[in-house]
Amino acid sequence: GNSVTQMEGPVTLSEEAFLTINCTYTATGYPSLFWYVQYPGEGLQLLLKATKADDKGSNKGFEATYRKETTSFHLEKGSVQVSDSAVYFCALLNTGFQKLVFGTGTRLLVSP
Amino acid sequence: DTAVSQTPKYLVTQMGNDKSIKCEQNLGHDTMYWYKQDSKKFLKIMFSYNNKELIINETVPNRFSPKSPDKAHLNLHINSLELGDSAVYFCASSQAQGGYYEQYFGPGTRLTVT
Numbered sequence: 158g159n160s161v162t163q164m165e166g167p168v169t170l171s172e173e174a175f176l177t178i179n180c181t182y183t184a185t186g187y188p189s190l191f192w193y194v195q196y197p198g199e200g201l202q203l204l205l206k207a208t209k210a211d212d213k214g215s216n217k218g219f220e221a222t223y224r225k226e227t228t229s230f231h232l233e234k235g236s237v238q239v240s241d242s243a244v245y246f247c248a249l250l251n252t253g254f255q256k257l258v259f260g261t262g263t264r265l266l267v268s269p
Numbered sequence: 270d271t272a273v274s275q276t277p278k279y280l281v282t283q284m285g286n287d288k289s290i291k292c293e294q295n296l297g298h299d300t301m302y303w304y305k306q307d308s309k310k311f312l313k314i315m316f317s318y319n320n321k322e323l324i325i326n327e328t329v330p331n332r333f334s335p336k337s338p339d340k341a342h343l344n345l346h347i348n349s350l351e352l353g354d355s356a357v358y359f360c361a362s363s364q365a366q367g368g369y370y371e372q373y374f375g376p377g378t379r380l381t382v383t
Contacts, residue, residue, distance in 0.1 A: 191371065195310075200359060201374040244310055250372075256302075256325050257361075257372060259312040 159184045163247050163260035170237055170267050178232040178263045180221075180247035188249040190214075190223050190230040191257070195244045204232075204245070237267045272296050273375035275360050281381045282350055290345045290378045292360030299365050300324075301343035302372060303335060306357040318343055319365075347380075355382045 164179040182190065192204040192214070205214030210225035219234045230247060247260040273294045282288050294301065302325075303315040316335045317325035323335070332348045347354060357377045363370040 193374075200376040201312075201361075203371050203373070206371055246312065256314045256317060256327075257304075257312075258314075262310045262312075 159188070159249060159251050159258045161247050161249055161258055161260035163245075163263050165261075166244075166264040168263060168265050170265070172239055172267055172269050173236045174267075176232070176234040176237045176241075176265065178245055178247075178265070180230045180232065180260060182228050182230065182247075182249050184228075184249055184251050186251055188251040190221070191248045191250065192219070192221055192230070192232050193246040193248060193259075195246065195262070197243070201246065237265070239267045239269055241265060242267045273360055273362055273373050275358075275375040275378050277378060278376065279379050279381075281383065283383055284350055284352060286350050287346070287348045288350060288380070289347070290358055290360075290380070292343045292345070292375055294341055294360075294362040294373070294375075296362055296364075296373065298362040298373075299340055300363045300370075301337065301340070302361040302363075303343065303345050304359040304361060304374075306359060306377070308356070312359070316343075316345075350380075350382045352382050355380055 160183045189208045191206045193201040194204045205216040207214040207223035213222045221232045244262045246262045248257045276291045300319045302317045306312045318337045321337045334346045337343045360375040361372040363372045
């Protein structure tokens with residue numbers, strides 16, 4: 158079946174540190190991959206996406222590259238800010254199943 | 270210019286009651302969804318509708334009944350509420366079905382059953 162595995166949090170960083178949140182997936186076919194972010198008390202917002210192998214999604218300084226050979230879609234940011242503190246969800250959408258499958262979420266805490 | 274809206278934002282009710290959550294999208298999308306987020310933040314799809322027709326129905330108790338009066342609205346009615354129904358429920362929409370169409374989420378409805 159389809160599944161997404163994310164690193165457990167919380168991830169605690171100081172401002173301007175480098176961020177990596179690992180995400181690996183299992184899927185049949187060729188899924189699209191997404192990162193969503195949930196700020197405290199809010200809904201989910203799409204952060205970035207990639208629809209095929211070797212695509213790089215990017216937004217607001219965050220990047221993730223769709224790696225088919227390692228079935229991974231790790232999220233990175235070169236310099237985090239306090240305002241990046243949130244829960245980050247990796248997800249896949251397999252056309253055949255037409256539903257988003259989420260990882261368990263990783264909480265990021267950034268201190269000044 | 271809210272894209273996906275849900276009402277109410279918070280819902281506190283007692284076991285055994287029946288309640289509804291409403292969702293509306295003004296994006297002109299054809300497909301709408303309901304997701305449940307449990308206390309550990311785990312998100313799982315419940316239902317999906319495309320042009321008012323049910324296309325995904327996960328293993329959800331039949332106390333939950335979605336209704337789509339038109340393609341801009343997808344409501345969720347829950348009968349005989351139980352403690353385990355306490356969660357945050359998110360509505361979402363996408364332009365169409367399929368892997369290329371990202372889903373846009375509403376702000377969520379936090380349901381607390383006492």
